[in-house]
Amino acid sequence: MTGAVTRVLVADDQTVVREGIVMLLGLLPGIEVVGAAADGEEAVALVERHHPDVVLMDLRMPRVDGVEATRRIRAAHPETEVVVLTTYADDDSLFPALQAGARGYLTKDAGGEEIVKAIADVRAGAAGLSPQVQRRLLERLAEKPVQPAPVQPAPVQPAPAAERPAARPGGLPDGLTVREAEVLALIAEGLSNTEIAQRLFVSQATVKTHINNLFAKTAVRDRAQAVAYAFRHGITGMQQ
Structure with missing residues (x-):
């Protein structure tokens, strides 16, 4: 995929955050921002219209939240990957998002380099999980051995x-x-x-x-x- 452009859609209900992410991604080589959504319902509609490679998805949004939007997007467009970008890393946010089909999960304190790496990882078929999320996943699974x-x-x-x-x-x-x-x-x-x-x-x-x-x-x-x-x-x- 060397030289390929990754088409990204940003979904976040906070205008300042959404515009900031769009601006950051717009400065990076190999990434094209094809749209920005203010809630999950709009994100689903924009994916249908633009067919992005990756969606950066907030979780707590009005109308349709990020988990349900992820589920709908992955069901209708399995070729589109979802990377969650949220303030929350608690179990009630993390596990439903992964179960809905998200392949990446970052918190909003992630830097631009970490966001770009997660996008590249999911495009390559790997999981784009932040180190903090990986640790929490291990801790949670260790609590209830099967x-x-x-x-x-x-x-x-x-x-x-x-x-x-x-x-x-x-x-x-x-x-x-x-x-x-x-x-x-x-x-x-x-x-x-x-x-x-x-x-x-x-x-x-x-x-x-x-x-x-x-x-x-x-x-x-x-x-x-x-x-x-x-x-x-x-x-x-x-x-x-």
């Missing part, structure tokens, strides 16, 4: 033996193969498909196949939910 479900037979052909690492003690939830769990762990680290392929010495097509399989087995809809699933089930740090 016991892995019994291993179920996998409905897909196993990878060649040369590609498979040693099995993890205790089995894996939802019938995940060891290779699928390994890919899931790398998603949780924030790696893109290209980076995962390089790490595992396989093709990007193979990575996509593993991701499609593990998404189907775990019933997650996107990478943000996959990250939450990985930490909830302790599927992290599998690469030595």
